[in-house]
Amino acid sequence: MRDSPALIESRAFGVRPIPLLRPLGWLARGWRDLVRCPLPGLLHGLALALFGGLLIWLAHDRFWLLSGAFTGFLLVGPILATGLYAISRALERGEPADLALAVKAWKPERETGGRLMVFGLLLAFAGTGWVMTSASLITGFAAAPVHSPVDFLRVVVLNEHSHLFEAWLAMGALLAAPVYASSVVAIPLLLDRPVGVLAAVLTSWRVVQAHPLPMALWAALLMGLTVLGMAFGLIGLVVVAPWLAHASWHAYRDLVSADGTADQG
Secondary structure, eight states: OOOHHHHHHHTTTOOOOOOHHHHHHHHHHHHHHHHSSSSHHHHHHHHHHHHHHHHHHTTTOOHHHHHHHHHHHHHHHHHHHHHHHHHHHHHTTTOOOOHHHHHHHHHSSSSHHHHHHHHHHHHHHHHHHHHHHHHHHHHHSSSSSSOOOIIIIIIIIIOOTTOOHHHHHOOOOOOOOHHHHHTTHHHHHHHHHHHOOHHHHHHHHHHHHHHHHHHHHHHHHHHHHHHHHTTTTTTTTTHHHHHHHHHHHHHHHHHTTSSOOOOOO
């Protein structure tokens, strides 16, 4: 059977070997980029924090919806950081980096912007699917109505006679894992190279298959730091979100070789 054109296109990019703890280096370089060009990143983080505040205001008495909305938002968050990837790329090249550059990355008339929008729509569908699934699980199977975080903790998390929380986590992981594998380097690759969406996704999967432990550590760091940012009344996202976005660019640069060398997958 002949390989698909997207797989052939994906194989033009190599997967570089990395050590287990390399994700810590991505965090260090991401922080350096944020310090060097703080305004676009902080505005991005502020927008995310304000959006989170809007979610809380709209669904504060329907935690069954709020929990799904926040976790679904994590699925689509990486595509929203596209402008910050462009900032990190410019800093890497020694080029001017400012807010205008971050906005320019999203201009729809650019071919790159079109591919990113397609990918963003796919992530939005995945996020919406999870919100609906989460809401259906909690409202349909919870032993009592869930209106607040305390209700969620008491009725879902700590209910000894129900496995709803375990099912909720399992369903979330079942959706989040392939989305993570599909997007972890795909979005920076789409920005950086003239590659199709499916080829970028396949390259991302090859990266995860080649480095399961470092990429699992990276996923844990992304999730842990994001939750930490949310824990401080969402204010922490003002710094954490752009920090992780810049770090994600360096993850892509470390992992993907544009000339097809050092291929591990």
